[in-house]
Structure formats: C-alpha cells, structure tokens
Amino acid sequence: MIRSRSSLVLVTVDCLRADHCGFLGYAHPTTPFLDTLAPESWVFRNAIVAGVPTYYSLPSILASRYPLALGRDVVGLAPDEPTLVSVLKEEGYATACFAAANPYVSRQFGYDHAFDTFRDFFDAESNCTPRSVHPPEDENNLRSRANRKLDQLCHRLGLGPIYAELYFQYCQRLAERTNQPLKSLRPFPTADIIVDHARDWLAARDGQPFFLWLHLMDTHSPYYPMPENAENMGNGSVTPSQARYLNACWNRNDLGSRRLRRRRESVVKLYDAGICWVDTQVARLVEILRQLKSWDNCCFALTADHGEEFLEHDGRYHAPSKLTEELIRVPLVLRIPGAQPRLVNSPFSLLHLAPTVLDALSTPIPNAFYGTSYCRQIEAQEDWHAPALIECIFDCKNPFSLQSRMGSRLLAVRDRQYKLVIDFNRGHEHLFDLETDPNERAPLPQNTAAQTRRGLLKIAHAHVESSLAERNSRLRLDSLLQDVKRSVTSRPPLTTFDGITAPTGACR
C-alpha cells in the first residue's frame, strides 16, 4: 500500500442496502461501474452501520463515535468534535462537502465543521422543498371541514377503510391534474447535480491534497428515478403519474402488509433504478478525477448511512424501530492506491472506517475516536471476531423534538454468525443465528446457545456502561448549547416522510 498524502473521496449513499449491489451478489444490474471498481478495492461483505437512520449513523462515519455516546439528547456532531474532516484539514487538506438536502446532514447538526466549502442545499438558490402526495389543504375551508365531518361519520358507521380508499383516490386524481414532470417531484438534488458541484470544486484545486465528501439521496424515498434507469430495471417507461401513484400507495399507513405487498416489486424496481443512477454518477465522478489526473493518487470510499426495508419485517423505509439486516448492512468499497484488493468477510463496523482510512493516508488517528484501524488485519488477510454494535433510540422519528429523542435504547451486537438485539423499550432480547436464519424470521429459543448469548450480553453491558463512564462532558455540554441555539433559530418540523422530518422552509 502506498501510505502517502493521497486525496480522499467519500461517497455516502442514503438508504443503500448491501444486498442490492451487484458486487455483493444482487442479481439485477444496479451497479455496473462499482462492479468494475470492486476487484481493485477492499470490499467489505459485512459492513455494519453503528446506528439507524442518518442521524444515528453519520457521527460514527465522520467522528468514529457511537451515536449515543454523548447522551440520548445529543444528535449530530458536537462543535469542534474531532472528525475525519478536522484531522485532514489540520494536515493541510482542502475540504469540501456537497450533501443532497438531507436535513440531518446540514449546518444545523454541525456537519459543516472543518469544511472549506460546505453545501447542504438548504439555501435560497436550491429548489428542493419536500412535496406532499396529498393536496395542500386549508384546514378551515369549507371543503376541509366537511371532509373531516364525513371522515368521523364514516368511522362511526364502520366505513372508515372505504372512506380512506375513496379519499386516497380523490387525492391522486387531484395530483394527476397537476401533470408535474418527474423532475419536479424529486425533493432532493439528484446525483448529477451533486457531481457537477464536485467537478467545479475539483477543477479549482491546485495540487493540494483534498478531502471531498458527497452525500447522495437518489435512493431515498420518495422513489422517483431517471426514466432511463427505470427502463433498465424492467419498469418499461414509468410515467410521472405511475411513479407518483406507486409512491403514494407505498406511503399509506392505512393499508395492511398484504395489500402493500402487491406493490412491493414495482416499488423495489424504482428504488433499484435510483441505485443505477448513483452508479452512473459515481462513474462520472471517477472519470472527472481521472481527467484531472487526481485518480491515481486518490483514496476512494463508498458506503451508506443505513439500508432500507421493503416489508421484509412488515415495515417500510428506515425508522429506528428495528435493527434488522436490511437496515444495518450496507455496502463498503474502499479503493486505496497501491493496496492489494481484498474481500473482507469479518463484521466491520463503520465506526472503524475513519481510523482505517486515516491510517491508509498515514495520518494520525485522534485519541477521541472509538474505532481503530483495521489496515494491518486486512492487508494480512486476517479475520477478526470483534462484533459490531448498533444503537438508536427506539422510534425516534423526529430528532428535532427532545421528547422523541429521550426514548429507550435499542441495541444490537452482531458478530459473524449471531446477532443479539436488546429492546429496552419492551424489555426483551432476541438472539438470531444469521447462518441458519439469515432473514431473521425467528429468534432462537431462550434456552439455547446460552454461552453465545452470555458473551454477547456481556459485550452489550460493557458498551452501555462505558457510554456513561467515558462520556466526554465538554463535547456533551457544547452539543447541548448548540441544541439550544438550533431550537431558537430553526423553525419547527413540517413534513414527515418516512423517518426524515424536514424543517419548515429549510429548503426552498
């Protein structure tokens, strides 16, 4: 491996599941470019996030810190917290981030720290307001009041489901009349826009090493892919109204999983088409780096903040109410110039990504990092047995709300074969054997695998204890002060779409 002052490009793809990538065995052609990059890279077959969703995952990727290490009430990065970015900045790197309008990858949550250029697309120039699938309603107009009365009456008469269906179809007809193009339905800047910004920034470099971070949202719901990608995934030519109808159906909370399942395959195709677009744009980014003669001396990492569920456990999207494999197992490709390619099978927590990358760049690793470098083991092709720990606050869907943040911890300890999930909210723990039950259909009976269960429980216990005993009180206090500032300056959340709550007016 060339341990030199290589530049670093990190791409995080929101909601990208490991098992939907070609180089990790997916049968559909979602990642043709990454499939060609994988044979010259370190490919991690069991890369595991440290938390779900974005706001519980990113602190581990950037700051190598467990999501709840500064306390349940702390979300985002602490001011001046040592991160991959701050270390490289101190080492003389130029730094830039282009993040596609995810409210939790924003200045508000401290992600701009140590970046020379930080663009989260929550500014007046960006046109990325999340749009509701329901027509806007004035709550007090005559039609709305009549509608509410009718709703109440239907529910009293036991006709609630019929009313819900009629109202849904009515909303869809109204939406169809607007005849919006697909482009205008997407709430986030697409990957081509993010890569365009990266290209302009890269073109202005003058030979100084750089760290470039892109956060892409094309795989996040609502799923509105590029039409050409949708055709590749077997959807034929998906029209805007078809895509909108599918997304609207998928978003319904009044449908049982049996009815949702009828749409599942079509929705997954839309999601896969989004992956395909990301792959195309990553290929374009690499080509830009080649043209600028930066690629040969560039370390490149691509991963995700969490996965996405498509009814595997009767759920959709990625709310922190479970820690199943489709939510915690993500792709990780790490291409290091001069390093021999490796296929890594041992569980690798993304907590270790920043120290491993810094080690590959011959850069000091901050003592504050919880993770460690695995460069030596990977180069030596050694396996390891240390499990990955994953944690979040159960059902915290709106981290802007302090009340939502103060729920109970959901914690998983996952090694190569077993996963222990401890639900402090419901007071139970479940042990899964991922070799015999990879889909986590049924936990092992309580009286089996006692030694394994004890071992994983001990690790979980030590983790919870250390997260209290080793808490950095300065970072915690600074975070709480930042939180007070945020609550004063930001407007309350408006639109909730599957686990992401966008702040009102934050994105115009």
Ligand SMILES: [Zn+2]
């Ligand atoms: Zn996310």
